[in-house]
Amino acid sequence: MNKKQIFVILLLVFFSVFLLMYKFSTVDDTLVTEVPEDLFATIVGESVNLNDAITINAENRSITLPEEKAPLSDYYRFQVIMHGSENIIFDNTAYGLRTFKKTTTAEGLDKWEEVYLKYTPFPSDVVLYADANDQRDHPVSQTVRIFVGLLQAVDLDSNIRFYVSGIGEETSQEYGAYIDVEIIHP
Numbered sequence: 001m002n003k004k005q006i007f008v009i010l011l012l013v014f015f016s017v018f019l020l021m022y023k024f025s026t027v028d029d030t031l032v033t034e035v036p037e038d039l040f041a042t043i044v045g046e047s048v049n050l051n052d053a054i055t056i057n058a059e060n061r062s063i064t065l066p067e068e069k070a071p072l073s074d075y076y077r078f079q080v081i082m083h084g085s086e087n088i089i090f091d092n093t094a095y096g097l098r099t100f101k102k103t104t105t106a107e108g109l110d111k112w113e114e115v116y117l118k119y120t121p122f123p124s125d126v127v128l129y130a131d132a133n134d135q136r137d138h139p140v141s142q143t144v145r146i147f148v149g150l151l152q153a154v155d156l157d158s159n160i161r162f163y164v165s166g167i168g169e170e171t172s173q174e175y176g177a178y179i180d181v182e183i184i185h186p
Contacts, residue, residue: 039111039112040112043112044176045174045176048165048174048175049175049176050176050177050178051178052083052084052175053083053084053086053088053168053175054082054083054175054177055080055081055177056079056081056178056179057141057179058079058179059077060076061179061180062181062182062183062184063151063183063184064186065148065151065152065156065183065184066148066152066186069149069152070148070149072147074149075145075147075148076145076146076151076181077143077144077145078143078162078179079141079142080128080141080142080143080144080164082128082130082141084130084168084175086130086169086171086173087127087128087129087130087169087170088127088130088167088168088175089126089127089166089167089168090125090128090164090166091123091125091167092121092124092125093123093126094119094164095142095144095164095166096164096165096166097144097164098164099114099161099162099163100113100114100160100163101113101156102157102160102161112161115154115156116154117146117151117153118150118153119146119147119150126142128142151183156183157183159181159182159183161178161180162178163176163178164176164177165177
């Protein structure tokens with residue numbers, strides 16, 4: 001090998017090491033990732049069956065926050081829909097609702113951060129039944145309502161994610177579903 005080839009090889013090695021050091025620098029990989037869905041799975045649990053056995057459907061994928069205090073009748077609604085083969089038990093009347101906001105780090109990476117709404121759902125188990133004949137007067141979907149005033153009380157930029165989760169009655173498998181909603185400021 002001549003000196004020029006050695007120089008090129010050393011330069012490539014140096015550049016590769018530099019890129020690796022940059023990628024794994026001060027960013028906490030448990031909180032930030034280039035693919036928000038991968039990060040989201042690590043936040044809620046990688047073993048969670050996401051958006052399969054249950055899904056969320058909403059008529060509207062955006063919420064316009066009023067300039068004044070929201071009236072008590074102003075709710076955002078979505079449906080939790082059963083698609084699975086086993087009953088799913090939710091630990092409260094809001095289907096284990098958690099809310100996340102999407103933000104961007106100084107490095108330009110997306111991350112999900114949990115937002116705590118000042119809301120305490122009734123702590124009663126709710127069941128979505130898999131078999132339509134075993135509904136016991138419960139439909140295979142349920143509506144969740146979120147008072148818009150709760151969203152006004154927290155610092156939200158433009159995107160949020162509503163996440164619900166429950167446990168399979170027979171397998172104890174955790175099931176979850178989410179929906180992304182745009183927050184529009186007047």
